Amino acid sequence: MTAVSVNDPGLGALLAKLRARDNVSAGEEQLLRSLPQTEHRVPRRTTIIRAGDVLDYSTILLEGIMCRYADMRDGSRQISEVHIPGDFVDLHSFTLKRLDHSLMSITPCRTAEVPHDRLREVTETAPHLTRLLWYVTALDAAIHREWVVSLGRRSAIARVAHFFCETLLRLQVIGQASGGSYTLGMTQSELAECMGVTAVHVNRTLKQLRDDGLVEFRDGIVSILDFERLTRVAEFDPDYLSIEKMPR
């Protein structure tokens, strides 16, 4: 447990995410960078918050990949969102106080705690920054809605294709995708837990995507070979990610 540097690249990722959607003033940047109090290093595959825990802080993911998930009685798990650096992974706990799902690391991560008291100060003193934080929870909700559409309506191949397209765009915004390639750090079992299918089923789907020359997934690295065709397979329309600068 250490203090978070105001220059931490993870906070830079959060600012890049916000600045892709609206202007952030120097004062707002300074305030945002001053919010985190403690940094944690989290080993891979470690649950940091369990559903039902009472929280008095929210967590910013500074580095690595995390996910939100629910456990089922039969030991299976449904992952409902994947988080990348710069995501405020449980900002909604500020108002919910207890999460209805758990949060775990996929890869080794670094996180920063922001006390809810500090967030309350932001809501009372910085209305535009408050709206930007409100925006990021609305963006999480939009991502969840697309996830529901995937699980309910898309075939396994379209689900995986959609997830790979979405993650590419989100990582591009924070400058962590090189060309069409990025590190997800997931196993095929974890990818299956995102997609609501079994591990061999997702492996079969990955084989189809590779055979079709669309994308390769190897050792947790996603390499998109043909983004245009992948978006068609996925019925991917990036509008819901609202990567557009406008007053919010």
Add this chain to the structure above:
Amino acid sequence: MPHYFFHLYNDVTTRDEEGAVFPDLIAARANAIHEIRSIATENVLDGAINLSHRIEIEDENGRVLTSVSFGDAVAIRGQKDL
């Protein structure tokens, strides 16, 4: 716990490079059945299921321990022309 690999011989043949751990072969076989039911669901949505398709379970040394066919994993009842 031993590590098992589940190679799929379906309309799409897929080698399992990652595998998974299970307490024993009985549990691994139960997993293969669960896997087949998931994949067969998609096959049915596409309009055809082949009961001869199978999953071969291999150990870490690449030795095939058992094979589970799609026919082993689902019961087909009734007669379509009745």
